[in-house]
Amino acid sequence: MLLLFAAPAASAWAAAPDQWITLSNTCHAISATPAPGRDLPLPGQFVCRGEPQGYQHGSLWLQVGATTLARAGAQPVVMVHSSRFDALRVGFFYADGSAEWQGVAHGNYGARWRLGGQIAFDPPLRDAPLTRIVLRFDRLASAPMLRMRLVDNGAAQLQATAMACMIGAALMLLTVGALYNFGLALAVRRQFPAWQGAWATCMVAWGALWSQFHLFFVPAMAGAVSAQACIALSCLATLLGTLSLITAIDRQHLPPWLARTTLLVALVCGGLGVPLSLMRSGPMELWAQVLGLLVLLLLALAGACLVVAWLRGSAAARAFVGAWAVPMLVMGLSGVIDTNHAFWGGGSQMMVLAASAWQTVWLAVAATRRFMGMRIERDRALVAEAAAHEQARRDPLTGLRNRRGFMAAIAPLFDRVVEAPGAALDDGDALALLLLDVDRFKAINDTHGHDAGDSVLITLAKRLARWEAPTCVPARLGGEEFALLVKGMGRFAALQLAESVRSGLSGCDHSPILGPGQVTVSVGVAMARPGDDFGTLYRTADAALYAAKHQGRNRVVIAPDVLCSDGTVSQRAAFAGSGS
Structure with a gap:
C-alpha cells in the first residue's frame, strides 16, 4: 500500500511537464491502409481543423508541428496510451532533412512497450533539431479515444519506475x-x-x-x-x-x-x-x-x-x-x-x-x-452449551458427577469388559466399583438439621474428589451414597484403595458443625468379571455394601466372585472386612 500511494510523490519533481498530443494541436490526413510488406508515402496535404472521418478502415496520419514540439524539450519521447489499432508508425523529422521511422504492429511491440499501457518511441540523437513528428495509425478504432504525450527523456524513465x-x-x-x-x-x-x-x-x-x-x-x-x-x-x-x-x-x-x-x-x-x-x-x-x-x-x-x-x-x-x-x-x-x-x-x-x-x-x-x-x-455459545451439558451431569450440591454424568464417564471403561465375555481380564482392563454410604446419616439430619447434613456431604465430596483421575471416576449417586469406579487395579489393590478412601473420609473434620464426633462411611467393593455390565457390577457392590452395614458399619467389604441367580451374594466365599 505504501508503494501504491507513495510512488506518485516520488516523481513529482520530474524535469518537465508532459505535453499532450490531441486532435486539436495536430493536423491529420486519411489514406488507404498499405498492403502487407509495403509502406506509404507521406500525404501531400494535412488538414489542421475539424476531426478526422473514415479512418477506421484505412490509415490515420497525425502531424505534430514545431510549436507543440518546442514545449516538450529537446529530446521528447512519444508515449502512446491507446492500442486498438493494427499498426503504428512514428516518424521523426529533423531540420537537416533526415527522417527516422519507428513502428509497432498488432502482436509485436518489440521493446517499445512500457507498464501502464504505454508504447514509447525515442527519437535518435541528432545535431539538427526536430521539426515535426508524424504518426500513422492503421485501422484505428477511435481517434477521440487516443491518448498521446511528449515527455522529457529523464522524466519518462522516472515515471516508468513509479508506474511499475x-x-x-x-x-x-x-x-x-x-x-x-x-x-x-x-x-x-x-x-x-x-x-x-x-x-x-x-x-x-x-x-x-x-x-x-x-x-x-x-x-x-x-x-x-x-x-x-x-x-x-x-x-x-x-x-x-x-x-x-x-x-x-x-x-x-x-x-x-x-x-x-x-x-x-x-x-x-x-x-x-x-x-x-x-x-x-x-x-x-x-x-x-x-x-x-x-x-x-x-x-x-x-x-x-x-x-x-x-x-x-x-x-x-x-x-x-x-x-x-x-x-x-x-x-x-x-x-x-x-x-x-x-x-x-x-x-x-x-x-x-x-x-x-x-x-x-x-x-x-x-x-x-x-x-x-x-x-x-459461536465459540462462546458452544462453551455455554458445553457448560450447560456439564452442569446437567453434575450434582448441584457437591459438584461431583451425578448418576447421569457417572454413567456417561464410565461407559468407555466398560468396552473391554463387555466385549470379552468368558475371557480373563488382565490387570490393565480390571474394573472395580466402590459404593460408599454415610453411616447413620438420617440421625445427623434429625439431630443437627438438613443444612448440617448438606455440609457433611460437601466436605466428604471434596475429600473424595482428590481421587479423581482418568482411571478413577468419583460420583454422588443420590442421597448419602457415593461411588468410585477404578480401572487397572487388581483385587488386592482395589481393597487397599477402598480402605484408604474409607479412612480418608472418616478423618474429615466436621467439628464446626457437628461438634465432637466422627462421620464414618461403609464401603462395598465389587470386581468386574468378563461380560459384566454396570447393572451387574452395581448389584454386586451394593450387596457388599449391605454386608458392610450389617457387620457394624465403618468398614470395607469386597464381594466374592460369585453372584447368585437371585441377585444376592453367595455366602460360600468369605467377606474381607476392616474397621471399628
Missing part, C-alpha cells in the same frame, strides 16, 4: 486478496467471500492486460486483443463486484426490489462487455457513453443498497462501506470528469486499480474481523 511500483503493488494486493477471499469462502461457507475473490481475480487479469504486464510472458498478445479483453473484463468486474456487495448484506436488511434492480443493471453492464469488446469500428464513443451512464446508475443503486442496509442495522454495511466507498467514488468521478491525463496517462485505469487494491485490503480486514466476531460468539 504502483502497478506491481496493486496487482500483488489484489492477488493476495483473491487467494485470501477464496480461502475465507471455503472456511466460512459464505457466498460473499467467493464473489469477492472472483472479483479480485478479474481485476488482477484486467490490471495485467491493461498495464501490459502480461507481455513479459506472452508478447504476442500486444495490441488490440489485449485492449478488447480489457473491456470485457472491466464489464465483468462490475457484475462480480455487485454480486459481492449484494451477497454481503443479509436479505432482511435489503428491500427485494432494490436488490433485483441493482442486479439487473449489473447484468446489463456485464453483458455489454461482449459486443463492445468485439467492436473494431462504428459508433464506439456512443456505446462507451451508454455504458458510462449505466455504470453511474449502478453506482447510485449500489450506494442506495449500502445506505438502506446501514439504516436497517446491517453490521455488514457498516463494516464494508469504507471498502466500497472509495472505488465507487473513483468510478463515479471518472464517469463525469476527464481523468485521462492523471497518473502520466494511466488516467482512470490506474485510479481504478489503486481503488480496487484499497477495497481488497479493507474487505479482507473487515471480513476477517466480522467473521472472527461471529466465530467468537
Whole structure:
C-alpha cells in the first residue's frame, strides 16, 4: 500500500511537464491502409481543423508541428496510451532533412512497450533539431479515444519506475486478496467471500492486460486483443463486484426490489462487455457513453443498497462501506470528469486499480474481523452449551458427577469388559466399583438439621474428589451414597484403595458443625468379571455394601466372585472386612 500511494510523490519533481498530443494541436490526413510488406508515402496535404472521418478502415496520419514540439524539450519521447489499432508508425523529422521511422504492429511491440499501457518511441540523437513528428495509425478504432504525450527523456524513465511500483503493488494486493477471499469462502461457507475473490481475480487479469504486464510472458498478445479483453473484463468486474456487495448484506436488511434492480443493471453492464469488446469500428464513443451512464446508475443503486442496509442495522454495511466507498467514488468521478491525463496517462485505469487494491485490503480486514466476531460468539455459545451439558451431569450440591454424568464417564471403561465375555481380564482392563454410604446419616439430619447434613456431604465430596483421575471416576449417586469406579487395579489393590478412601473420609473434620464426633462411611467393593455390565457390577457392590452395614458399619467389604441367580451374594466365599 505504501508503494501504491507513495510512488506518485516520488516523481513529482520530474524535469518537465508532459505535453499532450490531441486532435486539436495536430493536423491529420486519411489514406488507404498499405498492403502487407509495403509502406506509404507521406500525404501531400494535412488538414489542421475539424476531426478526422473514415479512418477506421484505412490509415490515420497525425502531424505534430514545431510549436507543440518546442514545449516538450529537446529530446521528447512519444508515449502512446491507446492500442486498438493494427499498426503504428512514428516518424521523426529533423531540420537537416533526415527522417527516422519507428513502428509497432498488432502482436509485436518489440521493446517499445512500457507498464501502464504505454508504447514509447525515442527519437535518435541528432545535431539538427526536430521539426515535426508524424504518426500513422492503421485501422484505428477511435481517434477521440487516443491518448498521446511528449515527455522529457529523464522524466519518462522516472515515471516508468513509479508506474511499475504502483502497478506491481496493486496487482500483488489484489492477488493476495483473491487467494485470501477464496480461502475465507471455503472456511466460512459464505457466498460473499467467493464473489469477492472472483472479483479480485478479474481485476488482477484486467490490471495485467491493461498495464501490459502480461507481455513479459506472452508478447504476442500486444495490441488490440489485449485492449478488447480489457473491456470485457472491466464489464465483468462490475457484475462480480455487485454480486459481492449484494451477497454481503443479509436479505432482511435489503428491500427485494432494490436488490433485483441493482442486479439487473449489473447484468446489463456485464453483458455489454461482449459486443463492445468485439467492436473494431462504428459508433464506439456512443456505446462507451451508454455504458458510462449505466455504470453511474449502478453506482447510485449500489450506494442506495449500502445506505438502506446501514439504516436497517446491517453490521455488514457498516463494516464494508469504507471498502466500497472509495472505488465507487473513483468510478463515479471518472464517469463525469476527464481523468485521462492523471497518473502520466494511466488516467482512470490506474485510479481504478489503486481503488480496487484499497477495497481488497479493507474487505479482507473487515471480513476477517466480522467473521472472527461471529466465530467468537459461536465459540462462546458452544462453551455455554458445553457448560450447560456439564452442569446437567453434575450434582448441584457437591459438584461431583451425578448418576447421569457417572454413567456417561464410565461407559468407555466398560468396552473391554463387555466385549470379552468368558475371557480373563488382565490387570490393565480390571474394573472395580466402590459404593460408599454415610453411616447413620438420617440421625445427623434429625439431630443437627438438613443444612448440617448438606455440609457433611460437601466436605466428604471434596475429600473424595482428590481421587479423581482418568482411571478413577468419583460420583454422588443420590442421597448419602457415593461411588468410585477404578480401572487397572487388581483385587488386592482395589481393597487397599477402598480402605484408604474409607479412612480418608472418616478423618474429615466436621467439628464446626457437628461438634465432637466422627462421620464414618461403609464401603462395598465389587470386581468386574468378563461380560459384566454396570447393572451387574452395581448389584454386586451394593450387596457388599449391605454386608458392610450389617457387620457394624465403618468398614470395607469386597464381594466374592460369585453372584447368585437371585441377585444376592453367595455366602460360600468369605467377606474381607476392616474397621471399628
